[in-house]
Amino acid sequence: MACTKCASLGSGPAFLQPVQSTRPRPASSLGQPPVQGDMSSVAAPAAATASATASAVLAVAGAVSLGAASGRRRAAKLPKVVRLQGAQNMPSPTLEINYYELDAVEAPRILSAIRLAIKMASPIVKESTSPEERLLKLLSEPSVQSLLTTVSRLPVFSKEMALAFKEPFLFFLFSTCVMVALVPQHSQTFRPVEACDQDGLPSCVVRVLRVKGRERPNGKCFARVSNCSSTYTAPIPLRHVGAWLMASPDSRLVLALFSNALPPIVSGYEGDEGGQRDLAILLEPGTWEQTAGALLLARIEFGEFLRVLTQTPNHAKNIKHLNDQLPAEVKAEYLRNADYLETADAHAVYPTSIYRQCDGFTLATKDASTIEAVMSTTLTTTIKIARKVLEPSNHLLYNIYKPLGRCVAVVDDKVDAIYGKELDAYFAGHGIEFKKIVSSGNEADKDIRDVERILIAPPEDRFVVTPTDLMITTLTKTQDTAAVGEVVRMLDGVDGMVVKYSTQPSEALRNVSVQTAKTNPNWAEMEKKGATSKLLEAGRDGESFCNLGFCFHFADYSCPLLIDSFYSTCLASSSCHKHAEGQLLQLLVKFGRVKKVLDIGTFTGYSSLAMAEALPEEPLTTWLGSCRHDARLDGSAVLVAGHQVGLDGRVVTLERQEEAAKMAAENWASSPHVGKIESRVGEAQALLQELASQGESFDLVFLDVDKPGYFALYQTLMETGLLRVGGLLAVDNTMYKGEELTGERLSVNGEGARALNAGLLADDRVLQVMLPLRDGLTLAFRQH
Numbered sequence: 001m002a003c004t005k006c007a008s009l010g011s012g013p014a015f016l017q018p019v020q021s022t023r024p025r026p027a028s029s030l031g032q033p034p035v036q037g038d039m040s041s042v043a044a045p046a047a048a049t050a051s052a053t054a055s056a057v058l059a060v061a062g063a064v065s066l067g068a069a070s071g072r073r074r075a076a077k078l079p080k081v082v083r084l085q086g087a088q089n090m091p092s093p094t095l096e097i098n099y100y101e102l103d104a105v106e107a108p109r110i111l112s113a114i115r116l117a118i119k120m121a122s123p124i125v126k127e128s129t130s131p132e133e134r135l136l137k138l139l140s141e142p143s144v145q146s147l148l149t150t151v152s153r154l155p156v157f158s159k160e161m162a163l164a165f166k167e168p169f170l171f172f173l174f175s176t177c178v179m180v181a182l183v184p185q186h187s188q189t190f191r192p193v194e195a196c197d198q199d200g201l202p203s204c205v206v207r208v209l210r211v212k213g214r215e216r217p218n219g220k221c222f223a224r225v226s227n228c229s230s231t232y233t234a235p236i237p238l239r240h241v242g243a244w245l246m247a248s249p250d251s252r253l254v255l256a257l258f259s260n261a262l263p264p265i266v267s268g269y270e271g272d273e274g275g276q277r278d279l280a281i282l283l284e285p286g287t288w289e290q291t292a293g294a295l296l297l298a299r300i301e302f303g304e305f306l307r308v309l310t311q312t313p314n315h316a317k318n319i320k321h322l323n324d325q326l327p328a329e330v331k332a333e334y335l336r337n338a339d340y341l342e343t344a345d346a347h348a349v350y351p352t353s354i355y356r357q358c359d360g361f362t363l364a365t366k367d368a369s370t371i372e373a374v375m376s377t378t379l380t381t382t383i384k385i386a387r388k389v390l391e392p393s394n395h396l397l398y399n400i401y402k403p404l405g406r407c408v409a410v411v412d413d414k415v416d417a418i419y420g421k422e423l424d425a426y427f428a429g430h431g432i433e434f435k436k437i438v439s440s441g442n443e444a445d446k447d448i449r450d451v452e453r454i455l456i457a458p459p460e461d462r463f464v465v466t467p468t469d470l471m472i473t474t475l476t477k478t479q480d481t482a483a484v485g486e487v488v489r490m491l492d493g494v495d496g497m498v499v500k501y502s503t504q505p506s507e508a509l510r511n512v513s514v515q516t517a518k519t520n521p522n523w524a525e526m527e528k529k530g531a532t533s534k535l536l537e538a539g540r541d542g543e544s545f546c547n548l549g550f551c552f553h554f555a556d557y558s559c560p561l562l563i564d565s566f567y568s569t570c571l572a573s574s575s576c577h578k579h580a581e582g583q584l585l586q587l588l589v590k591f592g593r594v595k596k597v598l599d600i601g602t603f604t605g606y607s608s609l610a611m612a613e614a615l616p617e618e619p620l621t622t623w624l625g626s627c628r629h630d631a632r633l634d635g636s637a638v639l640v641a642g643h644q645v646g647l648d649g650r651v652v653t654l655e656r657q658e659e660a661a662k663m664a665a666e667n668w669a670s671s672p673h674v675g676k677i678e679s680r681v682g683e684a685q686a687l688l689q690e691l692a693s694q695g696e697s698f699d700l701v702f703l704d705v706d707k708p709g710y711f712a713l714y715q716t717l718m719e720t721g722l723l724r725v726g727g728l729l730a731v732d733n734t735m736y737k738g739e740e741l742t743g744e745r746l747s748v749n750g751e752g753a754r755a756l757n758a759g760l761l762a763d764d765r766v767l768q769v770m771l772p773l774r775d776g777l778t779l780a781f782r783q784h
């Protein structure tokens with residue numbers, strides 16, 4: 001996500017984006033030996049159990065050569081180290097791993113971002129306003145916001161990160177606090193943090209802090225949690241910490257970070273010499289003298305500020321409330337980052353396995369001139385040798401998968417040829433949902449990324465809602481999973497970009513999306529499984545989904561999501577394409593200075609609300625007659641019979657299903673724009689006649705109902721003048737899942753869309769363009 005406010009620093013992804021194809025191999029395969037020296041436990045043998053322990057050891061100190069973004073690797077031989085206090089009980093790493101592409105991080109830009117943010121933030125923290133006001137101002141300061149976003153995305157153990165953190169990493173802590181404080185409502189879409197210590201601190205956070213800092217003399221925080229276990233699956237790259245933290249809206253965390261958990265490097269302002277020393281040793285030799293003054297000053301200023309901020313009795317509550325007080329665009333920016341963090345590595349937010357455990361600790365030479373942050377990831381695999389496991393009477397697999405509810409298996413095609421049928425029969429016989437993803441590959445292709453590639457959108461999990469879905473489904477039928485994975489990512493990337501770089505929807509609209517998904521009768525059941533993202537998808541084969549006796553069109557709320565355990569829900573996030581379409585409608589309303597909108601097909605009220613939000617606010621005047629337009633040419637309002645008859649912007653929305661109309665009304669109820677919406681229930685054709693007989697006409701008509709009726713409704717709109725000359729018609733789903741692209745027989749909906757497309761083409765009263773937005777959105781301007 002690009003920070004629009006501080007473009008000069010570059011966007012987060014631009015310099016943090018993982019580079020799939022050039023990832024570094026695990027350090028051991030790069031010829032780096034395991035850590036040497038006095039870390040006796042480091043060389044401890046792997047546990048005799050079937051568990052593999054791996055650790056990433058990346059340098060953090062001035063004495064160790066820190067490679068730049070070009071990918072220079074640190075010296076293979078490390079100086080002797082001793083464990084720091086508190087590290088004695090940590091597990092012992094045996095080999096190095098490096099899951100993430102650290103070389104893409106541009107340390108110099110991060111450093112300049114830090115400098116800029118310090119410069120801009122410094123006068124703010126010294127202001128005489130209340131600490132909360134200052135914090136609010138800080139969070140809204142573009143350079144600070146940009147830095148927080150950036151920092152939240154950094155892989156923690158990279159050498160570049162270490163380089164970046166040669167300056168105080170108050171900002172890291174700050175960013176984590178900020179995220180927690182900022183996004184409680186967002187956090188509801190994340191799973192709660194599972195492993196917490198007694199203080200409610202997610203253990204992963206503690207681990208990161210423990211790695212980066214040290215136990216404080218008062219023993220708080222780090223010491224207490226040293227033996228808590230985590231069920232998190234990923235190693236702990238810092239860029240994910242924000243996402244983890246967001247999972248815990250607990251303001252105690254903010255408190256803990258502010259008051260207790262600050263490692264000496266930050267909290268040393270109270271006269272803690274350790275902090276100053278740490279800071280000194282993290283700087284390049286010689287730069288300390290030049291930089292120390294400014295940094296120390298910043299540290300003191302921020303330290304003092306934090307102290308004041310956390311002194312008042314209500315500070316926890318106050319900090320939490322800042323979320324609501326932030327300017328909308330600032331808040332949206334933070335939320336966008338939250339979305340990014342979620343999608344950047346879903347594993348960090350949504351653990352997928354209980355068999356991987358992360359840990360970390362800090363090692364240092366006695367004089368602290370060399371510090372190493374060591375992180376270990378323990379992968380535990382149980383291997384059982386068993387025979388005849390696929391015989392129905394054998395309960396081995398049953399006992400594992402029955403409690404889990406289902407089994408997703410990536411099966412080699414050679415294995416499938418031999419055991420495929422037996423596998424299917426076994427799970428079917430035991431009533432266990434079984435998803436078999438058959439893939440062809442060699443041994444070398446079986447690393448975690450290949451598994452990811454295979455799991456991404458297997459054909460049976462992807463509903464065809466848009467032409468993109470169709471292409472992806474077609475692609476994934478081939479056997480070359482690696483190439484398919486790349487293309488799928490690109491295709492999804494196009495849609496993702498549309499959403500990412502379009503203005504983000506209001507909270508009210510996000511909520512409508514959630515409500516929409518919840519109308520699915522399977523919602524509750526899926527929610528239990530944590531698989532609700534699927535419910536934003538269309539029904540498997542069709543565009544309609546029957547519930548409460550009437551049909552809903554879930555296709556319109558589709559997200560290009562991956563299978564649920566992989567990328568979880570995008571509820572309330574901006575990833576739903578419907579949002580981009582909503583933004584387009586809003587843009588059209590604003591650009592066309594539209595006052596009267598006809599929304600044909602209400603459903604849960606998303607499009608109605610989107611357009612209502614964009615309509616002007618001023619009270620008015622009248623809807624009546626042609627004088628309305630003449631009068632507004634000179635900007636004046638027209639009063640009919642001297643009284644006001646409504647708001648200067650109105651959406652009339654039509655829906656055949658009473659229940660849907662009711663649900664939409666509930667969804668709009670809390671919006672300040674509700675007064676602009678008028679809902680009518682009935683068949684669209686009949687309602688159009690009624691509106692025409694009342695002399696209505698509209699500047700903008702959005703047509704989004706059953707496709708077989710499209711052309712007839714279009715004709716009525718034109719013949720009755722409901723779409724006024726100079727007005728615009730927007731029609732959804734005109735590409736209808738790309739059915740025409742298949743060359744196969746069209747469905748009735750596909751036929752309906754084609755009839756309208758052909759009708760528009762033949763009608764010279766309109767000038768139209770089909771936009772490949774989602775499932776095709778056609779804009780037709782009525783010129784005669």
Ligand SMILES: C[S@@+](CC[C@H](N)C(=O)[O-])C[C@H]1O[C@@H](n2cnc3c(N)ncnc32)[C@H](O)[C@@H]1O
Nearest residue numbers: 553601602603606607655656683684704705706
């Ligand atoms: C695709 S949904 C509309 C979604 C809505 N425009 C939005 O973007 O949020 C279509 C809705 O139109 C309704 N509908 C379908 N055919 C209709 C018709 N002929 N007359 C009135 N309503 C109709 C359906 O009940 C459904 O609720």
